[in-house]
Amino acid sequence: MSILSLKPTNTHPSKRRSQFTKLAIAYSFILPNLIGFLIFTLIPMVFSLILAFMNWDGANQISWAGLENFSQMLRDETFRISLGNTIAFVALNVPLTMAASLGLALLLNQPLRGRNFFRTTFFFPYVASLVAVAVVWNMLFFPSAGPVNSVLSMLGVQNPPRWSASVDWAMLTVVMASVWRGMGYYMIIYLAALQNIPTILYEAAAVDGADTWQKFRYITLPMLTPATFFISVMLTIASFKVFDLVMVMTGGGPGRATNVLVIHIFNTAFKEFRFGYASSIAMVLFVMVIGITVIQFYMERRWVNYQ
Amino acid sequence: MERLLTLSFLSTSITLRSLFKFKMGKLLTYAALIILAFFMLLPFLWMVSASLKLDKDVFRFPIEWIPSKPEWSNYTTIWTRIPFMTFFGNSLKLTVIITLLQLCTSSFAAYAFAKLKFPGRDWLFLAYVGSIAIPWQVYMVPQFILMRQFDLVDSHLSLILLQAFSAFGVFLLRQFFVSIPDDILDAARIDGMSEYGIFFRIMLPLSKPALATLTIFTSVAVWNDFMGPLIYLNSQNLKTIQLGLRMFIQQYGADYALIMAAALVSLIPVIALFLLLQRFFVEGIASTGVKG
Structure with missing residues (x-):
């Protein structure tokens, strides 16, 4: 205290100058990140919008294409297939991952011994690198002699599926790997939400004679809707962007059976060097993601229950 | 009397039954968890087991989980087949540099967003948050073109620059910084501490869990x-471990045991x-997830 009072007090600070200093200090904190963010994220984002209406191979003169890229998309068979594959992946991956992660969270949300061990185990696939995960899945599901098919034929299954090597099964194989990998992550979000439900609700329900199913249906599920909403949005966005897993497991094949939109963008841009067209496909991806997110937020009012 | 007896018998049988049901429930839960954990x-x-076998034994059925003659040499062979050591080193270098840069720039910016007032702050923060929602794939092409203009394609610097200024890091740390009471900072300001002093000596020490989460x-x-x-x-000579692993898979597709050994080393x-x-993983996910 004595130090404070002995200090010469600034009685006449130029107010403007102190404002300026404050601003300078604030910007000195933010600039190192902001400069990088502007150059490497924001500007490319804006540029991608322009590029979608351009023709450019990266070497020759860039030229205006107008809507030509988009009309070309309508004739592009690979685009149509990729779009369908992406939608199929989203439609399978989102509900399956959500159901699996909710199931795991409910199982673990009890006083159990070894809870931490189980939580760690379920979560681990999420941090393991996709390349390693994809290669081990491919070997487990190796069509001719892989362990999965060996077990299946031992169980008497005639002609077990050829998994990622078969046009019909490849997408399902990728989805299985994706669910296996992702459910532990979303489980943790569900677990945190489950632990936030006040126990008094269950006690009150027990007094009223509610059974386990009724408690789940009328307390747990409604109380979980904010988490469910959050997970459904995050998971949908992530599923639309799927790339690594597919790229390493199937490379988009066999044929074009698992060729998703991002693989199509990648090939168009970095193999065919059609930067403009790739950007316009990316724009379609962006509009779909934003569109579905907006719809989800619109629907939120109808079913999400905030306390 | 007889009635009373039957009644009491009935009630004990009910408690016994519910106890039995309870025990069964617990048991079933454990069984389910153990089976799931196994899967x-x-x-x-399987990866560990296969990495210690000869290629011809990898797919032998029934599976020999613990190889009778473990092929430890697989783990030395992978380092000579491809420049695995270089890939490993490259990944290590990129990981350390990017993580450090991201911690520095993100925590600095997060402090300004959370605790300082300046015009345009909220709009800028909105731009940051909005950019998280936009898939990277949407703007990866312009980014690539930009990097080519800078003549940085095929260099580690390109990846460092792309990942060092993460909007997600700013967001994560800002959410944590906001929860630290302003009173502490004001007290320090009254004591004549500069904003930098407050940041380094109060904010950072208080934010260790959040910094750990971002680091991970x-x-x-x-x-x-x-x-x-x-x-x-x-x-x-620039490639990372993930590219190296994929290269290994493409070049030595039939060397199953070696691939598994390489994959395991990469993990x-x-x-x-x-x-x-x-x-910190769990806390980080739970906090970013639930608060949104």
Whole structure:
């Protein structure tokens, strides 16, 4: 205290100058990140919008294409297939991952011994690198002699599926790997939400004679809707962007059976060097993601229950 | 009397039955958890087992989980087949540099967003948050063109610059900084501490859990990054472990045991980090997830 009072007090600070200093200090904190963010994220984002209406191979003169890229998309068979594959992946991956992660969270949300061990185990696939995960899945599901098919034929299954090597099964194989990998992550979000439900609700329900199913249906599920909403949005966005897993497991094949939109963008841009067209496909991806997110937020009012 | 007896008998049988039901429920839960945990770990267990076999024995059925004659030499062979050591070193270098840069720039910016007032702050923050929602794939092409203009394609610097200024890091740390009471900072300001002093001596020490969470997320993401290096790195001596692993798979597709050994080695740093700091993983996901 004595130090404070002995200090010469600034009685006449130029107010403007102190404002300026404050601003300078604030910007000195933010600039190192902001400069990088502007150059490497924001500007490319804006540029991608322009590029979608351009023709450019990266070497020759860039030229205006107008809507030509988009009309070309309508004739592009690979685009149509990729779009369908992406939608199929989203439609399978989102509900399956959500159901699996909710199931795991409910199982673990009890006083159990070894809870931490189980939580760690379920979560681990999420941090393991996709390349390693994809290669081990491919070997487990190796069509001719892989362990999965060996077990299946031992169980008497005639002609077990050829998994990622078969046009019909490849997408399902990728989805299985994706669910296996992702459910532990979303489980943790569900677990945190489950632990936030006040126990008094269950006690009150027990007094009223509610059974386990009724408690789940009328307390747990409604109380979980904010988490469910959050997970459904995050998971949908992530599923639309799927790339690594597919790229390493199937490379988009066999044929074009698992060729998703991002693989199509990648090939168009970095193999065919059609930067403009790739950007316009990316724009379609962006509009779909934003569109579905907006719809989800619109629907939120109808079913999400905030306390 | 007889009635009373039957009644009491009935009630004990009910409690016994409910106790039995309760025990059965517990037992079923444990059984389900153990089976699930087994399936979650199965690919990794199989990976370990296969990495110690001869190629011809990898797919032998029934599976010999513990090889009678473990082929430890697989783990020395992989280092000579491809420049695995170089890839490992490259990944390590990128992971350390990017994580450090991201921690610095993100925590600085997060402090300004959380605790300082300046015009345009909220709009700028909105731009940051909005950019998180936009898939990277949407603007990866312009980014690539930009990097080519800077003549940085096929260099580590390109990947460092792309990942060092993460909007997600700013967001994560800002959410944590906001929760630290302003009173503490004001008290320090009255004592004549500069904003830099407050940041380094009060904010950072109080934010260790959040910094740990960001460290883990970033380092795991950089170590596991596949698409970034795939786009930007062509030269053999620059490639990362994930590209190296894929190269190994493509070149030696039939050397199953070696591939499994290489995959396992590529996982070791992540496993170590994960087991050491998994508390922060869980807390980080739970906090970013629930608060949104």
